Amino acid sequence: MADRTPHGDFYGALGVPRTASTDEIQRAYRKLARQYHPDVNSDPGAEERFKEVGAAYQVLSDPDQRRRYDRFGADFRHVPDDVDERAHADGRTRYTSAGRGVGGFEDIEDLFSGLFRGRGGGASIPGADQQAELELTVEEAYRGGHKHLTLRGSGQRDYDVTIPPGVMDGQRIRLAGQGGTGSGNAAAGDLYLIVRVKPHRRYRLSGRDLHIDLPVSPWEAALGATVPVDTPGGEVKVRVAPGASSGRRLRLRGEGMPDPRGKPGDLYAEVRVMVPKRLRKRERELFEELAAVSEFDPRGT
Amino acid sequence: MAKYQLVRPVLLSVDEVAARSGLHPDLVRRFAAMSLVDSTTDVIGRLRFTPKAVPALARVQRLRTGLALNYAAIGLVLDLLDRIEVLEAQVRSHRRWT
Numbered sequence: 493m494a495d496r497t498p499h500g501d502f503y504g505a506l507g508v509p510r511t512a513s514t515d516e517i518q519r520a521y522r523k524l525a526r527q528y529h530p531d532v533n534s535d536p537g538a539e540e541r542f543k544e545v546g547a548a549y550q551v552l553s554d555p556d557q558r559r560r561y562d563r564f565g566a567d568f569r570h571v572p573d574d575v576d577e578r579a580h581a582d583g584r585t586r587y588t589s590a591g592r593g594v595g596g597f598e599d600i601e602d603l604f605s606g607l608f609r610g611r612g613g614g615a616s617i618p619g620a621d622q623q624a625e626l627e628l629t630v631e632e633a634y635r636g637g638h639k640h641l642t643l644r645g646s647g648q649r650d651y652d653v654t655i656p657p658g659v660m661d662g663q664r665i666r667l668a669g670q671g672g673t674g675s676g677n678a679a680a681g682d683l684y685l686i687v688r689v690k691p692h693r694r695y696r697l698s699g700r701d702l703h704i705d706l707p708v709s710p711w712e713a714a715l716g717a718t719v720p721v722d723t724p725g726g727e728v729k730v731r732v733a734p735g736a737s738s739g740r741r742l743r744l745r746g747e748g749m750p751d752p753r754g755k756p757g758d759l760y761a762e763v764r765v766m767v768p769k770r771l772r773k774r775e776r777e778l779f780e781e782l783a784a785v786s787e788f789d790p791r792g793t
Numbered sequence: 794m795a796k797y798q799l800v801r802p803v804l805l806s807v808d809e810v811a812a813r814s815g816l817h818p819d820l821v822r823r824f825a826a827m828s829l830v831d832s833t834t835d836v837i838g839r840l841r842f843t844p845k846a847v848p849a850l851a852r853v854q855r856l857r858t859g860l861a862l863n864y865a866a867i868g869l870v871l872d873l874l875d876r877i878e879v880l881e882a883q884v885r886s887h888r889r890w891t
Contacts, residue, residue, distance in 0.1 A: 525859065525860055526860060529855075529856070529859050529860055530855065530859070531852050531855050531856055531859075531870075531874065532870075532874070542859065546859075616815055617815075617851050617854045617855055617858070618814075618847075618848065618851040619851075620851075620852065620855060621848075661885075662882075662885045662886060674851075676815075678815065678851070681848075686885075
């Protein structure tokens with residue numbers, strides 16, 4: 493997101509000190525304009541920042557306007573031209589407490605159209621598309637549903653986004669007309685939400701397939717067992733066949749991420765044989781007995 | 794044997810693009826000549842554009858007004874932005890977490 497500066501703080505908008513030279517101001521403006529141009533930076537906050545930077549430069553690059561801004565502050569446009577220093581000093585509180593921001597300026601409604609008029613044009617230009625990331629947990633991506641999304645910008649933008657079940661990492665959700673504002677009566681751009689599926693402690697995604705570890709005890713692995721497994725869709729029972737060593741993968745067909753346009757992915761549960769960290773007396777005896785009796789050699793041929 | 798549906802691609806004339814993008818037709822022709830917007834010519838040599846030309850022209854105008862770029866520079870910026878988009882998509886598809 494673009495960093496915020498209070499409206500009407502032109503030096504802050506350009507990130508220069510009040511003592512900055514014309515060259516420094518120009519340099520800061522060029523750099524920021526390149527950085528925040530809505531076609532270069534698709535962040536939803538970039539366009540507003542770009543306009544802010546442009547408005548600040550328009551004032552600070554003009555020695556006369558800059559002098560008046562330095563003297564009267566953000567409301568300098570509402571101070572009559574012929575006001576003298578002493579008279580202003582009397583009226584200072586009145587002007588500064590008015591608290592009118594950049595939005596109060598009559599002649600910078602839109603930087604694009606403003607610049608265009610200056611060039612003798614007069615066209616309306618559609619707004620640029622914007623992009624924002626939408627972070628989802630694996631469960632949210634699996635189930636879909638509604639998600640509330642807040643974008644910071646000029647005033648907060650709130651969206652209730654409907655997420656289709658089985659949305660994939662990197663997939664784009666288009667919100668038509670919610671992008672950059674057009675100038676004149678041109679259409680606004682679109683806002684694209686790029687889905688980011690957050691890494692999960694237990695679930696790993698590979699395409700639509702879900703991979704999980706399936707911890708089992710040595711006797712469950714040796715004798716076979718039916719064990720419960722949590723999946724994003726709820727608990728399922730998995731049958732572990734007798735003699736399943738670590739690494740054995742069990743496939744649960746269709747239990748992966750759903751696909752609105754086809755077959756859902758599969759869920760792979762990988763057996764991991766776990767042993768108790770500390771054995772109680774009886775357990776130790778049984779394992780020792782097993783060790784004495786068994787001819788199993790996992791390293792043998 | 795597979796059957797394919799014949800679909801006529803939507804192609805716009807200079808005047809249609811001009812009307813949709815609010816530009817003078819001559820300016821649309823000039824942008825096409827400078828290859829700032831993709832175009833083809835039909836059998837009788839008239840310029841034809843895909844519907845994507847309209848947002849592409851808006852981008853040209855925004856870059857021109859917002860950064861005071863000349864048309865050669867805009868052409869370069871457009872190429873670079875397109876390349877970045879491809880690269881970012883590749884990075885996204887390779888970013889697999891475990």
